[in-house]
Amino acid sequence: MEDETEITVPHSRSRLRKIVRLLAVFVLIWFLAAYLIVPFAWDRYAEHHPAFDDSPRITETSDHHPGDPLNVGLVGSLDQVEQIFKAAKWYPAAALGVRSDLEIAADSVLSRPDDEAPVSSLYLFGRKEDLAFEQPVGDNPRHRHHVRLWKMDRESTSGRTQWIGSAVYDERVGLSHTTGQITHVTAPDVDVERDYLFECLEKTGELASHSIDYGFHKQLEGKNGGGDPWHTDGNLFIGVIAEDVP
Incomplete structure (x- = not known):
């Protein structure tokens, strides 16, 4: 029996080491592909395909994919925008990175609430979003309401700051179909999130007016x-924020 034990234990440990090495190699390959090779390939592809150029109606990812469609606009100062979202119980969102990718994945698995769960950066006017807000749903960051906002170069006719943005609902956390990176999977009906956001803003009593630019998008999907x-x-x-909002 002693001879059998002496032979079996080293064999089991050797097998375990092989499995660990294989898993480590797999994780390394996934990381290199998702965060280095695929984004670089898309950069090269976009250089030769003008169809991936930024659109005034649709945002763009850092690797030149079309992003989320724009569906909301606000008029008001930076302080007023931050105030109305605070009153609506929407929270500032953190920036996304490799470390926060893993944190949000862990929070999702363990069902840990996170009012400041990160959002990935999208681009408009050649820069990433100026502001991002979110509202958690339940105790898990897999699903949440969120919006990104960009400050526009031109002011309103009354000389106030204008913002344009994209409100989208996150249904769950998964892998990107295009890069394999950890990301949120979004709900297809972006109008539902747009409507919900304005319902929240209206309830604050801080909107002076709410109008609709019909037919803003020609591409509807x-x-x-x-x-x-x-x-x-x-x-x-x-939405135009009341001027007497601090």
């Missing part, structure tokens, strides 16, 4: 940077 489909009625909701 598509896929975002993660490969998730979206569709819209094409309308842009615009």
Whole structure:
């Protein structure tokens, strides 16, 4: 019996070491492909395919995929925008990175709430979003309401700051269909999230007016940077924050 034990234990340990090495190699290959090789390949592809150029109606990812469609606009100062979202119980979102990718994956698995769960960066006017807000749903960051906002170069006719943005609902955490990176999978009906956001803003009592730019979008469906489909009625909701909001 002693001879059998002496032979079996080293064999089991050797097998375990092989499995660990294989897992480590797999994780390394996935990391290199998702975060280095695929984004670089898309950069090269986009250089030769003008169809991936930024659109004034649709955002863009860092690797030049079409992003989420724009569907909301606000008029008001930076302080007023931050104030109305605070009153609406939407929280500032952190920036996304490799470390936060893993943190949000762990939070999702363990069902840990996170009011400041990160959002990936999208681009418009050649820069990433100026502001991002979110509202968690339940105790798990897999699903949440969120919006990204960009400050526009031109002011309103009354000389106030204008913002345009994209409100989209995150259904779950998964892998991007295009890069394999950890990301949120978004709900296809972006109008539902647009409507919900303005319902929250209206309830604060801090909106002076709410109008609709009908037919803002001519393209009514598509896929975002993660490969998730979206569709819209094409309308842009615009809210003017009351000037007496601090």
